[in-house]
Amino acid sequence: MTKADRPPLALTMGEPAGIGPEITLKAWAARKDEALPAFFVVGAPALYHEEARRLGVELAFREIATPDEASRFFDAALPILPVSLDAAVQPGHLAPANARAVMQSIDMACDLALAGEAAGMVTNPIHKRALYEAGLKVPGHTEYLAERTGGATPVMMLSCPGLRVVPVTVHQPLASVATSLTIAMIEEKGIILAHALRRDLGIAQPRIAVAGLNPHAGEEGHIGREEIDVIIPALAAIRAAGAEVSGPLPPDTMFHAAARARYDAALCMYHDQALIPLKTIDFERGVNTTLGLPIVRTSPDHGTALDIAGRGLAHPGSLIEAIRLAAEIARNRAAS
Numbered sequence: 001m002t003k004a005d006r007p008p009l010a011l012t013m014g015e016p017a018g019i020g021p022e023i024t025l026k027a028w029a030a031r032k033d034e035a036l037p038a039f040f041v042v043g044a045p046a047l048y049h050e051e052a053r054r055l056g057v058e059l060a061f062r063e064i065a066t067p068d069e070a071s072r073f074f075d076a077a078l079p080i081l082p083v084s085l086d087a088a089v090q091p092g093h094l095a096p097a098n099a100r101a102v103m104q105s106i107d108m109a110c111d112l113a114l115a116g117e118a119a120g121m122v123t124n125p126i127h128k129r130a131l132y133e134a135g136l137k138v139p140g141h142t143e144y145l146a147e148r149t150g151g152a153t154p155v156m157m158l159s160c161p162g163l164r165v166v167p168v169t170v171h172q173p174l175a176s177v178a179t180s181l182t183i184a185m186i187e188e189k190g191i192i193l194a195h196a197l198r199r200d201l202g203i204a205q206p207r208i209a210v211a212g213l214n215p216h217a218g219e220e221g222h223i224g225r226e227e228i229d230v231i232i233p234a235l236a237a238i239r240a241a242g243a244e245v246s247g248p249l250p251p252d253t254m255f256h257a258a259a260r261a262r263y264d265a266a267l268c269m270y271h272d273q274a275l276i277p278l279k280t281i282d283f284e285r286g287v288n289t290t291l292g293l294p295i296v297r298t299s300p301d302h303g304t305a306l307d308i309a310g311r312g313l314a315h316p317g318s319l320i321e322a323i324r325l326a327a328e329i330a331r332n333r334a335a336s
């Protein structure tokens with residue numbers, strides 16, 4: 001399939017009062033300089049008109065009815081597949097009534113990706129608390145999309161140039177991490193990671209570094225036993241999936257530059273063990289990818305940034321990299 005034949009990517013609207021609309025406009029405005037693949041946004045047209053007015057830029061927009069129109073109009077105008085909002089948007093201020101439209105945008109993009117009409121979906125940030133209060137029953141996009149696309153175990157991977165990290169446990173209280181880690185969970189996420197590194201990212205012989213849970217990776221059981229009881233027993237299955245596996249490594253020394261060069265991805269035991277190094281090293285280009293789904297889904301690594309919404313200060317780099325990576329994964333899957 002040539003570049004022109006490939007379906008476009010679907011961007012979701014994300015939280016309308018956050019920086020999603022601004023970075024979407026900035027990504028589209030950078031499409032030529034950044035050589036971005038065609039995309040459209042599933043969102044409320046007035047939101048983008050208003051954002052362009054606030055930014056003081058003249059941009060062209062094109063409402064579309066089907067994704068295939070996006071590829072035709074993308075060079076000249078930002079294609080928008082419309083959804084309607086239920087409340088006025090004031091940047092930085094959440095309007096609970098708009099939760100329905102936020103979820104509708106995610107559902108439409110997901111269904112278009114499942115149907116093959118979009119090459120994949122790139123989600124703009126949602127405000128988790130706002131959606132929990134509106135009834136969302138899962139922690140975030142990762143689990144929601146897994147349910148909607150058939151119930152596979154989703155694996156959250158964040159990446160930036162030179163580092164990929166996967167947290168085994170994700171959005172749960174730190175106090176519950178040690179007791180909830182199981183051999184099966186580490187094996188399953190490690191195996192999905194190994195397959196994705198090969199199929200989605202084209203790394204023929206993936207190297208996975210596995211983090212310990214405790215300081216100094218437990219110091220042979222003197223500072224905690226999770227390495228001996230739960231992590232080490234999981235490593236054989238990840239090796240059997242074709243990965244070269246090292247670890248459990250002391251978490252404090254596995255992220256310096258020379259250590260990072262020795263692996264393709266780090267399998268970490270909890271959210272912040274994985275995300276702190278990633279977001280510290282390269283917050284402006286970090287990408288969140290959901291591995292293990294039948295569709296391609298990426299996202300910027302940052303949140304809604306309500307504190308700067310509507311002020312023209314948002315950096316589009318992470319969304320641009322998310323668009324680029326979604327296209328790369330879609331290409332690799334099509335070729336596999």
Ligand SMILES: NC(=O)c1ccc[n+]([C@@H]2O[C@H](COP(=O)([O-])OP(=O)(O)OC[C@H]3O[C@@H](n4cnc5c(N)ncnc54)[C@H](O)[C@@H]3O)[C@@H](O)[C@H]2O)c1
Pocket residue numbers: 019023124125126127128129141288299300301302303304305306307308313314315316318
């Ligand atoms: N994939 C997602 O949908 C996703 C990811 C992370 C966080 N969130 C949600 O976002 C909300 C806010 O989270 P938070 O405050 O912890 O993190 P955040 O990423 O929204 O903001 C953290 C800091 O970084 C700044 N920042 C973030 N993105 C920026 C950008 N592109 N350009 C310039 N500055 C930027 C913000 O202004 C803020 O000072 C929460 O509800 C959280 O759950 C959603």
Ligand SMILES: N[C@H](C(=O)O)[C@H](O)COP(=O)(O)O
Pocket residue numbers: 139140141142143275288299301302
């Ligand atoms: N843990 C991610 C982060 O902090 O960047 C983010 O919350 C992911 O959420 P989704 O499941 O909505 O992608």
